[in-house]
Amino acid sequence: MSTQTTELPVTVSELAAGGDKKVAVLTLNKPKALNALDLTMAELMLDALSGYAERDDIACVLIQGEGEKAFCAGGDVVSMHQAMASSQGEIPAFLETFFTVEYTLDHTISIFPKPVVVFGSGIVMGGGMGLMTGASHRVVTETSRLAMPEITIGLYPDVGGSYFLPRLPGQSGKFLGLTGASINATDARYLGLADHTTDAANKDALLKALRDHQWQSQDLHDQVTTILNSLPGEAMMPEGQVESLQSAIDEACDKNDLADIVSAIQAMPSENNKWLQRAQKTLTAGSPVTAHLVHQQCQRGAELSLADCYRMELIMSCRCGELGEFQEGVRALLIDKDNKPDWQFKSVSDVPDEFIAKFFTSPWGEGAHPLQSLGEQQ
Numbered sequence: 001m002s003t004q005t006t007e008l009p010v011t012v013s014e015l016a017a018g019g020d021k022k023v024a025v026l027t028l029n030k031p032k033a034l035n036a037l038d039l040t041m042a043e044l045m046l047d048a049l050s051g052y053a054e055r056d057d058i059a060c061v062l063i064q065g066e067g068e069k070a071f072c073a074g075g076d077v078v079s080m081h082q083a084m085a086s087s088q089g090e091i092p093a094f095l096e097t098f099f100t101v102e103y104t105l106d107h108t109i110s111i112f113p114k115p116v117v118v119f120g121s122g123i124v125m126g127g128g129m130g131l132m133t134g135a136s137h138r139v140v141t142e143t144s145r146l147a148m149p150e151i152t153i154g155l156y157p158d159v160g161g162s163y164f165l166p167r168l169p170g171q172s173g174k175f176l177g178l179t180g181a182s183i184n185a186t187d188a189r190y191l192g193l194a195d196h197t198t199d200a201a202n203k204d205a206l207l208k209a210l211r212d213h214q215w216q217s218q219d220l221h222d223q224v225t226t227i228l229n230s231l232p233g234e235a236m237m238p239e240g241q242v243e244s245l246q247s248a249i250d251e252a253c254d255k256n257d258l259a260d261i262v263s264a265i266q267a268m269p270s271e272n273n274k275w276l277q278r279a280q281k282t283l284t285a286g287s288p289v290t291a292h293l294v295h296q297q298c299q300r301g302a303e304l305s306l307a308d309c310y311r312m313e314l315i316m317s318c319r320c321g322e323l324g325e326f327q328e329g330v331r332a333l334l335i336d337k338d339n340k341p342d343w344q345f346k347s348v349s350d351v352p353d354e355f356i357a358k359f360f361t362s363p364w365g366e367g368a369h370p371l372q373s374l375g376e377q378q
Helices: 039-052 077-085 093-110 127-133 161-167 172-179 185-191 200-212 220-229 243-253 258-266 274-285 288-301 306-323 325-335 353-358
Strands: 002-005 010-016 022-028 058-065 070-072 116-120 123-125 137-140 145-147
Touching: 010 039, 010 200, 022 039, 022 200, 039 058, 039 093, 058 070, 058 200, 058 220, 070 116, 070 127, 077 093, 077 306, 077 325, 093 127, 093 306, 116 127, 116 200, 123 127, 127 145, 137 185, 137 220, 161 172, 161 288, 161 306, 172 243, 172 258, 172 274, 172 288, 200 220, 243 258, 258 274, 258 288, 288 306, 288 353, 306 325, 306 353
Parallel strands: 022 058, 058 116, 070 123, 116 137, 123 145
Antiparallel strands: 002 010, 010 022
């Protein structure tokens, strides 16, 4: 027996399970758009999770994407571009609303009192990473491709990237933010961005195992871990890329001056490494403004709580909507698709410090920050 709401961009199901419990399932339901997260989807998920948090009959929450190609390929930046185009030189109200809801959702997942399982198969990028990184049980498969590629569109790795990137091994977080490099399941496990691996074909088997389990009221997280560990699927995992390059990444990125870091990454020997070649190419073609934001967020975020990182990111994201680089990046990649963004500065050395400082200057008065109360329940 189950209850389900259909024909929405997120389907919300409560499925009967053992021990008189239920498994809540949130399915991102825009497969043709690679389940890109829009405002309605974020609102639906936040509303559902808010209701499940205190319900004793809910054993755990499973978040998954419809289709095989993607869990979630990012945020709905086309709608954001439309808002920016009609609010030139101002912070679009739509962006402020979207990012406020999205970051509240991501934070809610990170502090959720019950297990949250994210089945991160296929593409997991940008907004998808925001949904996944805070979950208690993060599952990846042989098809998983994780990335924070915002340098290609003039944004920056938001959705908590200021918190999780500087906490990855060595300088790997800064490297991934600067290059937008895509990583696989093996990399994700090495970096601590995923907890479990299984075959993509086991999605239905996972849901069946969660439903068949005789849930006890205590130690729900441990019970989910046991279930996930019982799934097969280590044999098909791809060879990782990051671990073998860790020392070289650390040497290149452990510098104070951003221009020196960029030069060092570009100089890393990559003749026989297509993954590194692609990372270098993305950095070279990417937004110099974004590179500065990555450098700053990794430095600042390393000392901040998760809630404070989201508060900082809401300021940064709103400024991105105001100051032009983000709008131009989305235009070039997704609107006109000419792949020729006219960045405001031609290199990281050309970007004035005072320009970057604007991205960290709050547009709201003291105490009026939309995420002011975030984290107070902790």
